[in-house]
Structure formats: C-alpha cells, structure tokens
Amino acid sequence: MTKLQFPLDFVWGSATSSYQIEGAYDEDGKGESIWDIFSHTLGKINNNDTGDVACDHYHRYKEDIELMKEIGLDSYRFSISWPRILPNGKGEINQKGLNFYKELVDQLLEAGIEPVITLYHWDLPQALQEEGGWANRDTIKYFVKYAEVLFDELGAKVSQWITHNEPWVVSFLGYAEGEHAPGIKDRKQALQVAHNLLVSHGLVVKKFRELDLTGDIGITLNLTSVYSYSETDKDQEAAQLMEEYINGWFLDPVFKGSYPKKLAQIYENQFGKIDIQAGDMDLISQEIDFLGINYYSRALINYNPNSKFYGIESIKPAESDYTAMNWEIYPDGLYDLLTKLNQEYTNKPLYITENGAAFDDQIIAGQVNDQRRINYLKEHFKSVYRAIQDGVPVRGYYVWSLMDNFEWAYGYSKRFGLIYVDYNTQKRTLKDSAYWYQQVIEENSIGI
Numbered sequence: 001m002t003k004l005q006f007p008l009d010f011v012w013g014s015a016t017s018s019y020q021i022e023g024a025y026d027e028d029g030k031g032e033s034i035w036d037i038f039s040h041t042l043g044k045i046n047n048n049d050t051g052d053v054a055c056d057h058y059h060r061y062k063e064d065i066e067l068m069k070e071i072g073l074d075s076y077r078f079s080i081s082w083p084r085i086l087p088n089g090k091g092e093i094n095q096k097g098l099n100f101y102k103e104l105v106d107q108l109l110e111a112g113i114e115p116v117i118t119l120y121h122w123d124l125p126q127a128l129q130e131e132g133g134w135a136n137r138d139t140i141k142y143f144v145k146y147a148e149v150l151f152d153e154l155g156a157k158v159s160q161w162i163t164h165n166e167p168w169v170v171s172f173l174g175y176a177e178g179e180h181a182p183g184i185k186d187r188k189q190a191l192q193v194a195h196n197l198l199v200s201h202g203l204v205v206k207k208f209r210e211l212d213l214t215g216d217i218g219i220t221l222n223l224t225s226v227y228s229y230s231e232t233d234k235d236q237e238a239a240q241l242m243e244e245y246i247n248g249w250f251l252d253p254v255f256k257g258s259y260p261k262k263l264a265q266i267y268e269n270q271f272g273k274i275d276i277q278a279g280d281m282d283l284i285s286q287e288i289d290f291l292g293i294n295y296y297s298r299a300l301i302n303y304n305p306n307s308k309f310y311g312i313e314s315i316k317p318a319e320s321d322y323t324a325m326n327w328e329i330y331p332d333g334l335y336d337l338l339t340k341l342n343q344e345y346t347n348k349p350l351y352i353t354e355n356g357a358a359f360d361d362q363i364i365a366g367q368v369n370d371q372r373r374i375n376y377l378k379e380h381f382k383s384v385y386r387a388i389q390d391g392v393p394v395r396g397y398y399v400w401s402l403m404d405n406f407e408w409a410y411g412y413s414k415r416f417g418l419i420y421v422d423y424n425t426q427k428r429t430l431k432d433s434a435y436w437y438q439q440v441i442e443e444n445s446i447g448i
C-alpha cells in the first residue's frame with residue numbers, strides 16, 4: 001500500500017460550535033441567543049428540535065476531551081457563545097460563562113490539544129437582535145468589546161483565533177432566505193449584514209493587533225468550487241455570477257478590498273446602495289494570518305432563464321454520489337479550490353476548518369460502520385495532499401464534526417460526527433471513522 005506522508009507539522013483536528021453541542025441554553029447566567037428563539041419557534045426546525053440540551057457538552061466537556069485524546073487530535077476548533085459571556089450582548093460579564101471556557105481551554109492544553117477559537121458561529125445575543133442585530137452597525141462595536149473580553153481572558157493561552165464562521169450563511173440564510181436565525185427574508189438587509197460582519201471582522205483583527213497578542217487571527221469562509229456545465233457563454237456567465245455570489249462576495253473584500261464588480265452592480269441596480277463608510281474596505285482587507293476554508297461540495301452551474309436567481313441553476317449529475325445532505329461528493333473540488341485561492345487570492349497559510357459528511361449512520365451492537373465517511377475523508381485528504389505537493393500552504397484539517405450534533409434547520413436528523421451521539425442517553429460511541437482517523441493522525445499519512 002502506498003502511503004501519502006503529510007508535512008511533519010501538519011495539524012489534524014476536528015471542529016464543533018457552541019449552539020450545536022453545548023446545551024445548557026439557560027444555565028449559569030447565559031442569555032438567550034437568536035438560535036434559542038428560532039429553535040423555540042414551531043415549524044422552523046426539523047421535528048421542532050432545539051439546542052436546549054444538544055450533546056450536553058456544557059456538562060460533559062471533560063468526557064469529550066478524553067475522547068478527543070483517544071482519537072489523538074492535535075487541535076480542536078470550537079466556538080464561544082457570546083450570550084454565555086455577555087448575556088445582553090454588551091455590558092455585564094457573566095463570570096460563570098467565562099469560567100466554562102477558561103476551564104475548557106485549560107483542560108484542552110493539559111490534554112495536549114491546541115484550542116482554536118471561533119468568536120462567532122451564529123449565536124448572536126437576542127438582546128442585540130432586538131436592536132436590529134447585524135443589520136444595525138452598532139452591533140459591530142459590541143462584537144469588538146466581546147472579542148476584547150476573550151482576548152484579555154484567553155489571549156495568553158489560545159494561539160489561533162477565527163473572527164467569523166461562514167458570514168455568507170449568517171447573511172444569506174439568516175437575512176435573505178430566512179432558513180436560519182433570525183429568519184428574515186430581506187436581501188437588501190442581508191447585503192448590509194454581510195458588510196457589517198466584514199467590518200466587524202476588520203475591527204476585531206485591528207484590536208487583536210493593538211493588544212499585541214502572540215497568536216494568529218483569521219476568518220473562516222464557506223467556499224465552493226464552481227464549474228460551468230458547458231462551454232456556452234450563457235452557462236459560463238451563470239457560473240461566473242455564482243462564483244461571485246458564493247465565494248467572491250467575501251473573498252474579494254477580505255483579500256482585494258472590494259466587492260465583485262458584476263454582482264455588486266446587479267445588487268445596486270436592484271436594491272440601491274448599502275451603507276459603506278469611508279475606510280470600511282481598507283479595514284476589511286487588512287492583513288490576516290491565515291484563511292479558514294469550509295468545503296463540502298462543488299457547484300455545477302448552467303444558465304436557466306426560468307431560474308429565480310439571476311438565471312443560475314445548479315446541476316446534480318445523476319452518476320455522482322451524494323451525502324445525506326444531498327451534497328454531491330466531489331473531492332477534486334477541494335484541490336481546485338485550494339489552488340485557486342493560492343493563485344488568485346493569498347499566499348497566506350490555509351486551514352480546512354471544516355470538511356466532512358452526513359450519512360445515515362446506524363449503531364449496531366455498539367459499533368458504527370461508517371465506511372462511506374472514511375472513503376469521503378480519505379478522498380478529500382488526498383486532494384489536500386495533492387495541493388500541498390503543488391506548493392499550496394495548507395497547514396491543517398479539521399473534520400466536521402467531532403460528534404453528531406444539532407444541524408441547524410435539520411435538527412438532529414443529520415449525523416456528521418466522528419463520534420455517534422445517542423441523544424436519549426447522551427452516550428458517545430466512536431465510529432469506525434474515528435478509529436481510522438486515529439491511525440491517520442498517528443502515522444501522519446493516508447494509505448491509498
């Protein structure tokens with residue numbers, strides 16, 4: 001068997017987020033988040049599931065760290081619940097909430113696992129939503145204050161920080177499509193939200209530099225490799241527009257200091273100008289230390305005049321394999337994306353901050369044979385290996401997810417974890433993929 005050997009300092013990790021695993025939604029002084037409100041609104045979430053208990057990680061974090069150690073993770077990416085730290089989004093600090101994360105970081109470090117913190121993974125304090133949420137530019141300054149509390153408390157122990165997770169999802173599923181909290185359907189407001197999120201990213205990076213902290217800071221974007229279904233001009237134009245919509249809308253401001261021209265013009269014609277203040281774009285595009293990439297699948301695009309979204313239509317080839325999310329399995333797309341980012345956007349280190357798959361896992365006699373997840377991960381690891389061999393500075397890989405968890409509007413119906421969670425008993429069971437990943441990490445290589 002041929003072994004693909006990864007660089008000695010390559011980081012193997014796994015990722016989660018606060019609302020999806022912690023539970024304890026109203027415990028120890030935590031304030032309400034927009035996801036508490038959204039999930040408590042009947043009809044929003046599959047089966048009316050909520051994150052009230054989730055994986056009860058708030059109480060089981062020590063057990064979960066033991067499982068991370070058993071898998072052999074080098075690093076663990078998690079997010080902090082803003083309303084657990086500042087119940088009203090601003091003002092008084094909830095010390096019990098802060099203590100939870102201090103203890104979590106200390107326990108991870110003691111276990112030899114590097115903590116990577118995402119400051120915002122969607123659970124905005126409801127109190128700020130009541131003042132307009134991310135559509136209100138004031139939220140930006142509250143986000144900077146929240147980040148500063150964490151930098152002061154954890155900055156000496158945590159060496160890698162991510163400002164935002166997938167601002168595209170926050171903006172366009174939360175404020176345009178209404179599928180995510182806060183459930184608003186207003187595309188112009190979504191564009192303002194996207195801009196305010198980017199400004200908040202810039203100001204937090206600036207604060208990080210001012211505090212002269214030793215670690216690195218970056219942003220995590222959900223990115224998709226986009227392909228035209230044919231060589232026709234119409235299909236290629238539709239694919240280019242999709243590229244600007246799904247990738248460029250955040251990549252261009254962060255790395256080029258401007259929004260993608262074609263789509264920006266379409267939006268301005270349709271909605272008028274959004275509020276962009278002097279200096280915003282320079283702030284947004286200031287240097288960061290790395291880019292986090294969440295990759296799941298590709299987009300194969302053709303032009304359809306009947307499409308409700310600017311003539312863009314996604315094609316799902318019948319001959320392809322799909323995950324339980326109905327996402328096409330397309331590992332080559334990760335290689336193409338990584339080389340494109342390195343050639344067209346940045347020479348900075350890249351981290352796969354999320355990649356993984358949901359499958360209909362079954363637990364039988366205490367075992368979960370998730371060979372499809374092993375195959376999925378192996379093929380995507382091979383794409384990263386190829387990119388590294390071509391000189392792309394990919395420094396690490398975080399499997400989504402450490403454990404099965406609350407998959408937003410899908411509730412608990414989609415299982416992405418390396419660890420199977422029985423939500424009735426909270427019993428954790430390492431899936432076959434966890435044991436396979438354990439060997440990959442131990443050998444720092446994959447066999448093909």
Ligand SMILES: OC[C@H]1NNC[C@@H](O)[C@@H]1O
Pocket residue numbers: 017020166294354400407408416
């Ligand atoms: O859909 C799978 C994951 N995608 N990125 C953001 C995470 O919160 C999701 O669970």
